[in-house]
Amino acid sequence: MxxxxxxxxxxxxxxxxxxxxxxxxxxxxxxxxxxxxxxxxxxxxxxxxxxxxxxxxxxxxxxxxxxxxxxxxxxxxxxxxxxxxxxxxxxxxxxxxxxxxxxxxxxxxxxxxxxxxxxxxxxxxxxxSKDKKDFTVSVKVPVISLCPCSKEISDYGAHNQRSYVTIKVRYKGMIWIEDLIEIAESSASAPIFSLLKREDEKYITEFSYDNPVFVEDIVRNAANKLLLDERVTWFEVSSENYESIHNHSAYAVIARDKRGG
Structure with a gap:
């Protein structure tokens, strides 16, 4: 049948x-x-x-x-x-x-x-399609951001929060997920870990305090690294900071096509 x-x-x-x-x-x-x-x-x-x-x-x-x-x-x-x-x-x-x-x-x-x-x-x-082949890889990376303004004007501490840096790239050759994660983490105040003992928590707290960044700083830091990476032909990097002292997020994005034209 x-x-x-x-x-x-x-x-x-x-x-x-x-x-x-x-x-x-x-x-x-x-x-x-x-x-x-x-x-x-x-x-x-x-x-x-x-x-x-x-x-x-x-x-x-x-x-x-x-x-x-x-x-x-x-x-x-x-x-x-x-x-x-x-x-x-x-x-x-x-x-x-x-x-x-x-x-x-x-x-x-x-x-x-x-x-x-x-x-x-x-x-x-x-x-x-018959006219194009397009491939992108993206990674969403949790990081710590500590506010430079808050640090400057406060007698004690500074507000800080978890942020998410998202990097999307087109590239030539081979690019590793780990490489994009490292770019995101090194562009923020500090990376995030699943496991921290007290001595680690002290280190990360002080490290982030010594490396304050605005949301603008994060995307500029990452964009500079991506511009220098010869494997990357196009990128979009964004950061969303889940502000600890506000009921809204701070956000920034940079996109660049390195192929010209």
Whole structure:
């Protein structure tokens, strides 16, 4: 018995659909790790294609088939193959993938030297069509920011808070997630750790006090490092400071295309 293929039937409304597919599927993946070679994690994945006006629908099951075929080798280098397969299997002009996952790094406390794991939110995005191939990697990094103005005018202490620095890049060659995390952490007042003993807490508190930064300083510090990195061809760096003395955040962003033109 031949089952009807409703999705491939003609649609009379004459409207292309920009993106259609599956959203928020949880899937185990393996990504490259600078220290250990590979790291297993679980990602939330969005996969879409462009649907021509003459087709009623796309074939949703084929997205998962493509994903399953590549699940042991999902990295920025393999994105082109995944996108090409999506375009071929779904007969589409354009394919889009967004993969967001926690990435873990072992960090050592500054004084006690105790190890612990820190998680960072990372996102890979790939878009492929006959006219363009576009790939970006981004990482969201928690840091400490301590206010220079508060330090200057106060007799005791200074207000400080957790901030999130998000760095998104296009690049050539190979760029490691760890490299982007280091840029973000070194641009703020101090990094954050999962495990700190009292001697570590004292060190981080004093270190951040000695390195006060506005939200503007954070994005400028990071942007300067990205401008000097020859692997990076385009970047966007933002910082959101969750102000401890206000009921709102402070925010700044810098974007630059280093390719010219």
């Amino acid at each position: 031949v089952l009807a293929d409703i999705q491939s039937q003609y649609d009379h409304r004459n409207l292309d659909i920009d993106r259609v597919g599956i959203k928020d599927i949880l899937y185990p993946i393996v990504v490259k790790d600078k220290k250990n070679g590979k790291q297993s994690t679980v990602a939330r994945i969005n996969m879409y294609v462009k649907l021509p006006h003459n087709f009623k629908g796309t074939h949703m099951s084929r997205f998962v088939e493509v994903l399953n075929n590549h699940r042991t080798n999902i990295a920025l280098e393999s994105f082109k193959g995944i996108l090409d397969d999506l375009q071929t299997v779904l007969n589409s002009e354009e394919a889009y993938i967004e993969i967001t996952f926690p990435y873990f790094i072992e960090k050592t406390a500054p004084v006690s030297k105790l190890p612990s794991l820190m998680d960072y939110e990372c996102t890979f995005v790939g878009i492929s």
